[in-house]
Amino acid sequence: MKVRKFRDLTFIEINEEQLLVIACDSSGAIGSKENDIVKVSPDILGYFTTNVALYEILSVGAEPLTIVNTLTVEMNDTGNKIIEGIKKAIEPLSASKDIIITGSTEENFPVCQTGMGITVIGIINTNNWTMPMTKKGAIALVVGLPKLGQEVIADNGKEIFSLKILLELKKYSFIQEILPVGSKGILFELKEMARTNDLDLCIFSDIKVDLYKSAGPATCAIVSIEEEYFDILKDKCPIPINKVAKFY
Structure with missing residues (x-):
């Protein structure tokens, strides 16, 4: 064993x-x-x-x-x-x-x-089953927003990640990996995704989401895809999606 x-x-x-x-x-x-x-x-x-x-x-x-x-x-x-x-x-x-x-x-x-x-x-x-892996050239998206404490309660499902959204994301074959974000924040998990796939990471300059804030009870998740599929995912997802990085 x-x-x-x-x-x-x-x-x-x-x-x-x-x-x-x-x-x-x-x-x-x-x-x-x-x-x-x-x-x-x-x-x-x-x-x-x-x-x-x-x-x-x-x-x-x-x-x-x-x-x-x-x-x-x-x-x-x-x-x-x-x-x-x-x-x-x-x-x-x-x-x-x-x-x-x-x-x-x-x-x-x-x-x-x-x-x-x-x-x-x-x-x-x-x-x-195949272990989900992020490929060289993929971009990282943040689905949802990092929220904590009373922010989570006040959100009422408008901007935070959920099991229903996760199950929908898993239907798309072009999604390479999904990584929930917790108390260590988005940047930590981005680095983990890069490390475990033996890739380097380039953070985009114009980011509209806080990479350092705790995401509490996984109120957002990192999704890796080829950039050509971004608009498809953005149109289908009911909560905010932000491009944050590229793997190389």
Whole structure:
């Protein structure tokens, strides 16, 4: 059995035809408890935190099998509400009813601040799968905008990345790679995309999106394509798309 890391993912080769893929995310001080800094309903927290790990799994072509939630809150009723958000996050998936949700809560001590971790385990059938790769000459687009905290709630889906948009993007054969952006920002992930494809990176000069800002719960994603397909994608996508770099 071989185990390897790729960016934020872990790949486990369980046999010659199947790979397990593991992604995780965490959140702290976001919720409805006394000492939470960003005040939101627990179901919203569960929804967005789950999305981050789901995006990472789906972007490389894995099918989610199991979602594990590790909650630092009581089950009744904060934990139940977080799990409601987890269930809502997977609704757009055709196999959502087959995904097992499991986890643990804190029942020994009273909690005054919300925290949670999420792990998504997916599977890849390697017989009909090719690892997504960015090619020399491709351009990098940012789909969505980096947003954080209350900005995410206020956006109401107008400018941020979503599972529905990810599933639509995966239908286009001309898209080479999709890489969700998290708290380290767009520039960090651009460099990761270049590094893992053994490419160099040229950042465009006239950029209308903040490359350094945290994208919170993956409110945007980097997409690599040949430049000739840009207008097609821009016309189809309901949220902002910005050219930011070229790989060479």
